[in-house]
Amino acid sequence: MTAPGESDRSVRDALMRADRECRRAERAAEFAERHEQQAFTDPPRLREFHLRLAVMLRRVETQHVAAAKMHTSHAVRLRSWIDSADGHRSMPRLMASVAEAAGADGAAITLFGPGLAECVTAVSDNTAKAAQDAEFTLGEGPARDAMRRHCAVRATGTGLFRRWPNYGPAVARLGIRSIAAIPIDPAGVPLGTLTLFGPRSPTTIDNGLRTIADTVATMLLSEDATFITGDAAPTSCLLAEADHRAIIHQASGIVSVACGCSIPDALALIRARAFADDRPIESVASDIVARTVRLP
Amino acid sequence: MTTPPRQSLSHAAQAFLVGLVDTLGADFESVEFLSTFVARSVVLLEFSFAALLLPDSHGVLEVAAHSQEPARNLSHIEIASGEGPCIDAHRTGLACWYSVDPALAERWPDLADAARRAHITTVLVVPMRHRREVIGVLTLLGDRHTRPGADTLQLAQSLAEAATIGLLNLRTLRQHEQTATHLQAALTSRVLIEQAKGILAERLGVGVGEAFALLRGHARAHNRNLHTVAQEIIDGQVQITKH
Numbered sequence: 001m002t003a004p005g006e007s008d009r010s011v012r013d014a015l016m017r018a019d020r021e022c023r024r025a026e027r028a029a030e031f032a033e034r035h036e037q038q039a040f041t042d043p044p045r046l047r048e049f050h051l052r053l054a055v056m057l058r059r060v061e062t063q064h065v066a067a068a069k070m071h072t073s074h075a076v077r078l079r080s081w082i083d084s085a086d087g088h089r090s091m092p093r094l095m096a097s098v099a100e101a102a103g104a105d106g107a108a109i110t111l112f113g114p115g116l117a118e119c120v121t122a123v124s125d126n127t128a129k130a131a132q133d134a135e136f137t138l139g140e141g142p143a144r145d146a147m148r149r150h151c152a153v154r155a156t157g158t159g160l161f162r163r164w165p166n167y168g169p170a171v172a173r174l175g176i177r178s179i180a181a182i183p184i185d186p187a188g189v190p191l192g193t194l195t196l197f198g199p200r201s202p203t204t205i206d207n208g209l210r211t212i213a214d215t216v217a218t219m220l221l222s223e224d225a226t227f228i229t230g231d232a233a234p235t236s237c238l239l240a241e242a243d244h245r246a247i248i249h250q251a252s253g254i255v256s257v258a259c260g261c262s263i264p265d266a267l268a269l270i271r272a273r274a275f276a277d278d279r280p281i282e283s284v285a286s287d288i289v290a291r292t293v294r295l296p
Numbered sequence: 297m298t299t300p301p302r303q304s305l306s307h308a309a310q311a312f313l314v315g316l317v318d319t320l321g322a323d324f325e326s327v328e329f330l331s332t333f334v335a336r337s338v339v340l341l342e343f344s345f346a347a348l349l350l351p352d353s354h355g356v357l358e359v360a361a362h363s364q365e366p367a368r369n370l371s372h373i374e375i376a377s378g379e380g381p382c383i384d385a386h387r388t389g390l391a392c393w394y395s396v397d398p399a400l401a402e403r404w405p406d407l408a409d410a411a412r413r414a415h416i417t418t419v420l421v422v423p424m425r426h427r428r429e430v431i432g433v434l435t436l437l438g439d440r441h442t443r444p445g446a447d448t449l450q451l452a453q454s455l456a457e458a459a460t461i462g463l464l465n466l467r468t469l470r471q472h473e474q475t476a477t478h479l480q481a482a483l484t485s486r487v488l489i490e491q492a493k494g495i496l497a498e499r500l501g502v503g504v505g506e507a508f509a510l511l512r513g514h515a516r517a518h519n520r521n522l523h524t525v526a527q528e529i530i531d532g533q534v535q536i537t538k539h
Contacts, residue, residue, distance in 0.1 A: 043447070046454055053461065113484040120483055187472035191480060221475040246490045250504050253494020253530075263491055263530065289494070289504055 007091070011078045014094075017237065018071035025064035032057035059211075066101055066215045071237075073097040093241050095124040098194075102212045105176075105198030108132050109184065109216065109238065110143040112192050115264070118143075120192070122242040127174050128197055130280075134170040136245070137274045137281040141167040142181035143193040150190065152209075154180040154199075171197075182209060186217040251285035255295045269295050329466060330361035333459050334434075338363050341452055343438040344416065347371045348459070349382050350432040357386055357433065366414035367437055373410050380404050382433040385421040389430045391453060393443055394419045415439055422452045424460040431460060485523040492526035500538055510536055 032054045039050035077092035099107035106128035111120040118136055123129040135141030141164055146153045156178035160168035171179070181195040194213045219238050248270070255266035270288065273295060274281040287293035330348055338346045345367035350360040357375055362368040374380030381394055381404075394400045396417050401408035411419065416437045424432040434456045444452075489511070496507035514536050515525045528534040 042454075043450065046450070049454060049458065053458075056461075111479075111483055113480070113487050117487060119487045186476045187469050189473055189476035189480065191476055218472075220479065221472055244486055244490075246486075249487050249490035250494040250497070253491040253496075254498040255494075256491075257495050257498035289497075 007078065007082045011075050011082070013237070014071050014075035014078060018068045018075060021064045021068035021071060025061050025068060028057050028061035028064060032061060062211055063215050063218065066211055067219065070094065070097040070101050070215070073100055093122070093124060094237055095122050095128070095241065098212065098216060099124040099128075099196065101215075102196050102209060103200035104180075104196035106131075107197065108143070108195045109220075109242070110135075110147075110192045110195065111184075111220075111242075112144075112147055112190075116144055116147065118245060120239065120242045120244055122238055127176070128195075130174050131171050131176060131195075131197060133280050133282065134167055134174075136248075137271055138164075138166045138170065139268075139271060140164050142179050143195050146181040146183050146193040146195075147190060150183055150185070152180065152182045154178070180209065182213040184213055184217045184220070186214075186221050191217070191220065245282075247282060247289055248285040251288040254288055258294065259296055266295075327361070329462060330459075331363075333455075333462070334361045334363045334367075337434065337436065337452075337455050340455065341420075341436055341444075341448055342440075343420070343436040345414075345437040347435050347437075348432060349375075349386070349435065350463075351386070357382060360432070366416065367435070370407065370410055370414070370416070370437065371435065373407055374404075377404070377406065380407055381419055381421045382435050385423045385433045386430050389423050389425055391420070391422045391449065393421075393449075395441070395443075411437070417441055418444075420444060420449075420452065422456045424456045424463070426460050426464060431463070434459065485526070488526040488530060489522060492529040495529055496536060500536075502538070510538070 035050040035054040035057065039047045039054065042050060071094075074092065074094045074097040077096065081089065081092050095107050095109065098109075099105065107124045108128045108131065109120070109122045110118055110132065113119040121132050121136075123132055131141075132143075135143055142153045142155070145163075155163045155168075160172060160176075160179065162168070176197045178198055179195065180199045181193050183190060184192050184194055194216050196209070199209070216238065220236055222236060248267070251270055252263050252266045255261075255269055256263050259266060259269065261269070270284055271281060273293075274284045277284065284293065288295065334346045334348050338344065345362070345364050347362040347367040347370070348360045349357040349371060352358050359368055359371045359375070362371065371382065374382055381392060381400070385392055396408050396411045396419065400411065400419060411417075414437075416439060418438045418440055420436040420438070422434045422436070423430045424434060434452070436452065489508075492511060493504045493507045496502070496511060497504045500507065500510070502510075511525060511529070512522060514520075514534075515522045518525075525534065529536070
C-alpha cells in the first residue's frame with residue numbers, strides 16, 4: 001500500500017528525472033549541431049574529426065531522449081493509476097516503461113553476484129516476474145546465458161525449446177513467444193542482463209535495443225543511486241523497485257546448516273524441491289524460512 | 297598554401313584526432329592517453345616540446361603530461377611563480393602566442409631566461425575548453441621565429457578540443473567503473489548478509505529477524521563491518537550465541 005502523498009511524490013520525481021534527461025539531450029544536440037556545421041566550415045582535413053564527434057554526441061543525445069521518454073511514460077502511468085483509484089491494480093513500475101521503450105511486451109533486469117548468483121531482479125509485470133522465477137528455479141535461461149557469454153542472446157518460437165529444454169516450455173506456458181537478452185555492462189563492468197519478452201523484432205538486436213540497454217545501465221548508476229551496504233534501501237529509481245530475493249538467500253543459509261552442505265548446494269536443493277513440487281521458488285523458500293517446510 | 301610536409305601530416309592529424317574521439321570505451325589509462333596526446337601534438341604542430349596542464353582539486357594547475365624535460369621545467373617555473381602564459385590562458389580561456397623575445401621577456405623575464413637556455417623562441421598556449429569552463433591548458437614550445445599560421449592555430453585548437461573530450465570521456469568512464477564496482481560489492485554484501493541470517497537462525501533455532509539483530513549486535517560490539525561478520529559466519533569462522 002502506498003500513501004497518497006508518496007504516490008504524488010513519485011510522479012513528481014519521475015517528471016523531474018524526465019526533465020533532467022531532456023536538458024541533457026538538448027545540450028548534447030546543441031554540441032552535435034555545432035560540430036556538424038564545423039564539418040563543412042572548417043578545413044576538409046578536420047571534417048572527419050567533426051563528423052565523428054557529432055556521431056558520438058548524437059549517440060549521447062539518443063540515450064538521454066530514451067531515458068526521458070521512459071520517465072515521462074512512467075509519470076503518465078503513475079498519474080492515471082492514482083486518478084483511477086483502483087486499489088486492485090498494483091502500482092506501475094518503471095520497468096513497464098522500459099519494456100514500452102524497447103517495443104516489447106515485458107522486460108526484466110537481472111543483476112548477478114559472484115558465481116552467477118542472482119542477487120537482484122526488477123520486472124515490468126507479473127508475466128515477466130514468472131519468467132524470472134522460472135529462470136531462477138531452473139538455473140537456465142537467457143539472463144545467465146547473456147551474462148556468461150558477454151553477448152546478446154535471442155530465441156523465438158521452437159528456438160526457445162531447443163535452447164532451454166526446461167525454461168523454454170515454462171515460458172511458453174506463460175504465453176511468451178520470443179526473448180532477447182542484452183548484457184548490462186556499464187564501463188565494461190558486467191553487472192547483469194536486460195531481458196525482453198516478446199520484443200518487436202525478435203531476430204535482430206538492433207541499435208535501438210542497445211541504446212535501451214545502455215540507458216538502463218546508466219540509470220542503475222545514476223547520481224541518485226546511493227546504494228548503502230547493509231539494511232539501508234537502495235534509491236536508484238530502478239533498484240528501488242527491485243526484488244533482492246532476500247528470502248531465497250535466507251532459506252539457502254537455513255538449508256545449508258540443516259543439511260550440512262555448502263550454500264550453492266543448499267540453493268540447488270531448494271531449486272529441486274520447487275521444480276519437483278511445481279511451485280515458485282520464492283514460495284518454497286518462504287515456507288523454509290517460516291519452518292513449515294524442512295529440507296531434505 | 298599548404299607545403300608538402302604539412303600535406304603529408306594531414307592524414308596523420310586526421311587519424312589522430314579521430315582516435316582521440318574514440319577513446320570512450322577504450323581500454324585507456326588517462327596517463328597514457330595524455331602522454332600520447334602531448335607527444336603527438338608536438339609532431340603534428342611541428343613544435344619542439346609540449347606540456348599539458350590540468351588543475352588539481354583546488355584549481356591550481358599542475359603538469360599532467362609533458363614531452364621532454366624543458367617542457368616540464370618551464371611549466372614548473374610558471375606554476376611556482378603563479379604567473380605566466382598558461383595561467384593566463386587558464387583564466388581567460390583564450391589561445392595566445394608569444395615570441396620569447398620580446399613578448400615573453402617583457403612580462404615574465406625568469407620564464408624567458410629558462411626558455412632561452414632550452415633554445416626555445418616561441419610559446420603557444422591553447423586552453424582546453426568545455427562549455428564555459430577551462431579544464432586545462434596545452435602549451436607548445438618551439439624554436440621557430442615566426443608566428444604560427446592560421447592553419448596551425450586551428451589544428452592546435454581542434455587537438456585541444458579532442459583532448460578535452462577524450463579526457464572528459466575517460467573521467468566519466470572511470471566514474472562509472474567505480475560506481476558499478478561499488479554497486480556490485482553492495483549487492484554481493486547483501487546476499488552474504490541474508491545467507492548469514494539463515495545460517496544463524498537455523499543454528500540458534502530463532503527467526504531470521506532475531507538472527508539479524510544478533511548479527512548486527514555482534515558486528516557493533518566488535519566494531520566490525522556487517523559484511524565481514526556475515527562472511528565469517530558463512531565460512532564457519534565465528535560463533536554467535538543468543539546472549
